[in-house]
Amino acid sequence: MVTQSHAAPFPDVDPERLLALVQAVRDTGYTFTTVTPATHARVNGRPGNSQAKSLRDVLGWSRPFADDLLPPTLLDALQRAEAVTRRPEGLRSTVRLSSLDQELFLHSAYPPSAADAVFFGPDTLRFVGAVLEHLQTRTTPVRRAVDIGCGSGAAGICVAKRLPDAEVVLVDINPAALRAAAVNARSAGVANVSLQQSDMLRAIEGRFDLIVSNPPFMIDQSARAYRHGGGPLGAGLSLSVIEAARERLAPGGSLVLFTGSAIVEGADPFRDAAGALCAEAGLTWTYREFDPDEYGEELDDPAYAEAERLALVILTATRS
Template structure:
């Protein structure tokens, strides 16, 4: 998604111009996005929000000439028949405009952003506001667009905030979004979980992929039993690297089978084994119902969104 430093400079300038228009967009799930774009009259863009939010193809005269020229300089449009199509989206969150992949996010290295990003960042902000122990070092595992790490860096400017991901496109996007947000206490590094990182952390956050995805796209596929493999791996990695008084905030999904939550049982057992104090709650008892049509979820009766908070005692 990102290119040379010159291209990134042009993209920073473009986002600044968009911000000046008062642009605001709340990104929805891919299923909702598809439904809205399929409505009569929504095949093509009519305004800037349709272009940069709904990822609709557009005629050059739909956006002001200076904005279209800035899009060309930033390299974020491509030909689509007789018109154009954007290659990024801009979403609003926590007072920022964040760059991520255009719809549909079908590429294996797509940088995903959606309602779960908003929920996750809200959970992280709430935890920071409640905690009493200082945060000197924090990490976001599987950072994607960098939204959560940026929210932490803004609220704890004296902390070192690290964003890790195995997706180089995500790391490049996170660096760009950090620059757009004006945070300087944040670094992005390639790492599988915390394998490439050293030392302990006062705060570990993660919103890992939790779906069973036939294409095993990086941003979506959780693997393991009913998609919980990566989420459980995050719990186990955090259990080894939390400093005394440090906390994990994990926002993920859990497949419920005949009233039981296998992920909860496994995650809480891992926390007990590591001597962590943990709490677990369902944020939303029924999300992504369309996924239940997939044969991979034949035994699941619902998909819940959950928040696990685990703390190492002082």
């Protein structure tokens, strides 16, 4: 069925139908690298890009499409998954599919304006890369891992693929994210993943050998869950992840935190606060700027009046 109104940010339907949609798209050879919302808006705003001309336009660029654009089997798969709506400009998919680690990941369509949108973007690829780099260098085994604020589940799923004997828990406060992550885990064929709705680790027991997280770190006036970090210059959730991790890391366990930091007059307030939290818990830690200047357009927000740049950073903290 094609609905006439705006759909939920992620369909609450039989996951088998969503799995069938992913498989049908995979069978076409589809791939797509999701860009930032700013880049997405620029590309979609070019002449000739207002309407979809291909499957990538539909499920990657989130462009409206005519009823006869897609093969009937694909349109049927979208309809059965309740992942398509009818708007004045044409049909629109309510989900996107993005490529990572030879998998396709379901997440929210562009623009991700809903409060509970399921995030996937360039930072997802950067985050997963940082986590996999850590796995290659660590010398202690991982028996239990958790992805805090898992979103689409990408990082935890990539960990589970490489550590099939480990228990990997995907945690998010957003039910829509957990629905997406469950489908993505099944699509990737990982059987060692469990999912839990939780604010940080409050609903989860036990210790972990590996804790990974890419929390929201922006100041978002709409307070969207996937984007708003809260606290000082958007660092609130990132600091909360460190606080949760330092209580729950097993001996030899590590936290890999990929986040952003607002630099003020050459100083990094987040680094100072994060380092203090690690030192208080006796954790050894490393910190580096992955990218010194990202999301420059955000500096137009008055909330960033004191910031001179937004850096992407990686904190790794380990319990001896």
